[in-house]
Amino acid sequence: MMRMVALRLLLTLPILLGVSIVAFVLMRALPGDFAQASAGTTTISPEALDQLRRNLGLDRPVWEQYLAWLARALSGDLGTSFATKRPVLGELVPRFMVTAELTLVAGAMALALGGATGLASARLRGRVEWIVRGWNSLLLAVPNFVVATLVVLLFGLYFPTIGIFNYVPFATDPLGNLASMVLPGISLALTVSVTISENTRAAILEVASQDYVMVARAKGLSRGTILRDYLGRNALTPVITVAGLQLAALLGGSILIETIFTIPGMGQYLFDSVTTRDYPAIQGIVLVAATVVLLVNVAVDIAYARVDARVSYD
Amino acid sequence: MYEPAHGVAILARRDALRLALATGALGLAGPALAQGAPRRGGRLTIGADADPIGLDPVTITAFSSYDFTSLLYTGLLRWNAEMKVEPDLATGFEQPDDKTYVFRLRDGVKFHNGQAFDAGDVKHTFDRILAPASASPSATIFASVKSVTVVDRLTVRFDLHAPSAAFLSYLATNPTGAIVPRGVDGLNTAPVGTGPFSFVSYEPNQQFVLKGNPDYYERGQPYLDQVVFRFFKDQASLTSALRSRAIDMTWFKDPKVSAQVVRTSPDLVSAPGKTTRTFPVWINMKAPPLSDVRVRRALSLATDRAACLQTVLGGSGKVAAMVPESHVGGYDGVGEMPYYRTDAAAARRLLAEAGHPNGIDLGDYLVVAANPLDVACAQILQQQWAAAGIKVAIKPMETAPLIAMWLKGEYPTLLSVALSWSPDPDAIVSRISSMHPQGKGAGMADATLDAMIVAARSILDRGKRAEAYMAIQRHVAENAYCLDIYQYPLRWEAWWSYAKGYVPLAANIRSFVRTAWIDK
Numbered sequence: 012m013m014r015m016v017a018l019r020l021l022l023t024l025p026i027l028l029g030v031s032i033v034a035f036v037l038m039r040a041l042p043g044d045f046a047q048a049s050a051g052t053t054t055i056s057p058e059a060l061d062q063l064r065r066n067l068g069l070d071r072p073v074w075e076q077y078l079a080w081l082a083r084a085l086s087g088d089l090g091t092s093f094a095t096k097r098p099v100l101g102e103l104v105p106r107f108m109v110t111a112e113l114t115l116v117a118g119a120m121a122l123a124l125g126g127a128t129g130l131a132s133a134r135l136r137g138r139v140e141w142i143v144r145g146w147n148s149l150l151l152a153v154p155n156f157v158v159a160t161l162v163v164l165l166f167g168l169y170f171p172t173i174g175i176f177n178y179v180p181f182a183t184d185p186l187g188n189l190a191s192m193v194l195p196g197i198s199l200a201l202t203v204s205v206t207i208s209e210n211t212r213a214a215i216l217e218v219a220s221q222d223y224v225m226v227a228r229a230k231g232l233s234r235g236t237i238l239r240d241y242l243g244r245n246a247l248t249p250v251i252t253v254a255g256l257q258l259a260a261l262l263g264g265s266i267l268i269e270t271i272f273t274i275p276g277m278g279q280y281l282f283d284s285v286t287t288r289d290y291p292a293i294q295g296i297v298l299v300a301a302t303v304v305l306l307v308n309v310a311v312d313i314a315y316a317r318v319d320a321r322v323s324y325d
Numbered sequence: 326m327y328e329p330a331h332g333v334a335i336l337a338r339r340d341a342l343r344l345a346l347a348t349g350a351l352g353l354a355g356p357a358l359a360q361g362a363p364r365r366g367g368r369l370t371i372g373a374d375a376d377p378i379g380l381d382p383v384t385i386t387a388f389s390s391y392d393f394t395s396l397l398y399t400g401l402l403r404w405n406a407e408m409k410v411e412p413d414l415a416t417g418f419e420q421p422d423d424k425t426y427v428f429r430l431r432d433g434v435k436f437h438n439g440q441a442f443d444a445g446d447v448k449h450t451f452d453r454i455l456a457p458a459s460a461s462p463s464a465t466i467f468a469s470v471k472s473v474t475v476v477d478r479l480t481v482r483f484d485l486h487a488p489s490a491a492f493l494s495y496l497a498t499n500p501t502g503a504i505v506p507r508g509v510d511g512l513n514t515a516p517v518g519t520g521p522f523s524f525v526s527y528e529p530n531q532q533f534v535l536k537g538n539p540d541y542y543e544r545g546q547p548y549l550d551q552v553v554f555r556f557f558k559d560q561a562s563l564t565s566a567l568r569s570r571a572i573d574m575t576w577f578k579d580p581k582v583s584a585q586v587v588r589t590s591p592d593l594v595s596a597p598g599k600t601t602r603t604f605p606v607w608i609n610m611k612a613p614p615l616s617d618v619r620v621r622r623a624l625s626l627a628t629d630r631a632a633c634l635q636t637v638l639g640g641s642g643k644v645a646a647m648v649p650e651s652h653v654g655g656y657d658g659v660g661e662m663p664y665y666r667t668d669a670a671a672a673r674r675l676l677a678e679a680g681h682p683n684g685i686d687l688g689d690y691l692v693v694a695a696n697p698l699d700v701a702c703a704q705i706l707q708q709q710w711a712a713a714g715i716k717v718a719i720k721p722m723e724t725a726p727l728i729a730m731w732l733k734g735e736y737p738t739l740l741s742v743a744l745s746w747s748p749d750p751d752a753i754v755s756r757i758s759s760m761h762p763q764g765k766g767a768g769m770a771d772a773t774l775d776a777m778i779v780a781a782r783s784i785l786d787r788g789k790r791a792e793a794y795m796a797i798q799r800h801v802a803e804n805a806y807c808l809d810i811y812q813y814p815l816r817w818e819a820w821w822s823y824a825k826g827y828v829p830l831a832a833n834i835r836s837f838v839r840t841a842w843i844d845k
Binding site: 022041042043044046047048049050051056057058059060062063065066080094095096097102107160163166167168171173174175176177178270271272275279280282283286287288301317 | 376378379386387458459460461462464465468513514528529530531555556557558559561562564565566568569570571589690723724726728729730732762784
């Protein structure tokens, strides 16, 4: 088990290297650069633009820029943001914490809602099943940014006294901070909850038709025991996989949700950095996001072994 | 010209009334007196739609930074509410000849760090702007400056290479003419100026906090203790924030949204502002068919500018030529312009003459995807042109690459980039000079126009200069080198009525936060 974990962690390194190269090349392949993007239609001479590029090191060959970035990144220095002229790492850490919190809140909401509706539709069937499946189809058809915009407009129009843009850092006001995460969390969680709900339902239905469940029922075990020890635990494996995969969706969704709810997280930072072609910032964000997704994948594998006795990595 | 739709007309009248109330006796007694005695203290929260990109006025290029530099720094001159240049850090100036300006400076002015301001700082600022290593966007603007000389502690002399009509306008513009202190580095993250407000803190994507400068040189100003900018990238969020009073003041990109927001509450003041922005269709004339003036004229005749204005902006604007009305020589939206009438039949005839009796396909028309107003207007133009047998395919694009193509003149046929306010009309018309890389790239080759543009630069008399720019615009319309559709304010400002003493400025900065106060 330990060997597997160590091996998987070691494997993430070449993947991260690959991701950083792809991000680096892709961003530079896009037309327009920071000098131009930040100037917009402002009158600026081509000479001044070239000088700006030289000052930022953008005149050097791409591979040279990449190696210089890599050398610094390996020593823990992610460079200086073009836009804010501050170290990227210093900008990134607090924003990452905010996005991590939002993702966790939304993830918990999605799991609770998806798990509950999935379980209900699988066990209660009948009308409940149709209500849940209708609800899920509706959510699947409405993207999270629509939900978020509607929430923002609804509160702005009908409940203007309820502040929805009251983001405060956790350290200053923990309760206020959690409260400010509720609406963005729901907006982000709804779509993701559908996937979890449908997978939970399918997994439970599949497990429920297994012989051992019938035997358990024949033995006269209580419904609660069957649900907990037979259905729940066996149905959990696919649900965990899906939940892990959905983390990437949550991270992606946070770009829109943070922008709409003006939460100073990594998503909004990425949005700004891509629009202004702030290469060092984009590079840093991509690296952090890739690391998180890879680590979650490792964590999902470990979780398999914990819930499913058949899975062994030794 | 056109009949405004009923609802729109009522709104416009209400807005105008509110603006009149808000700015009241402005012309007579100044904004502050119009609303009673100013109250000291308090905080004004402004909703901003973009973070600043740097805070050093010498090196910044992004429009989103100007809101902040215009409160942090001041220059020798400034624009007043009527868009006339007036002294600021200077107390006045003399002009011994066309190429020399001598400025007398205010005594006793201090930078936010306590350092005294003098002529040495003015020289330092312009030395920095003109040093190639600074990569300052103002370097081309002040290319006419030969030298800046410190005469004494409070007198500074500018020697120019040639007479420049735009010189004073640029000095009055923030950040272009903003003065920075000598011996202070790192202004991008720790700005130090002579402005009415000083820097407190900036948390990206969250808020930017400024506090009143107790040493500010205008007696009694600023009235506010604190100004806080909060960032809302999404226009719907901005609207909700204003309604819920999370912010006291903001500006909107869409006049219809602004009108709707104000309609929901009688305590909101809305100010449409002056028309500063034009929406042009830039034409690449390098190759046929657009190298043929008849095809371009057909395009102009097929265009119903008033209908675009009505549909996209609900009539909140005016028909445009190259120079917006708030400039010297700006077009007022009603004067006669060649090929401005809408006549699809005449357009078809011109096309037939040019050898396209069955209509023509011009291919891609590139627009900025991030600007919904631009996209909406492009769609209407597409329909109007189709009626005259001209087909285009609209291609919405990301801003940065589109601007890169536009600046080099390397776009297939048609492209739209709206132009914001600039201190001098030369910055607009010189883009289609064949001596400008942009005009040259787009296939311009008109020696007459080039000469007209160069001549207009050094006409110092305001009236004569205005005539020169009208002539240039008529010449451009005559040849349909560029198709200007409408002009409008860059932003529609709105604020709660308890924020008083504020006046929107056509220069697209919020200078008059310095005279604002809160009366809740």
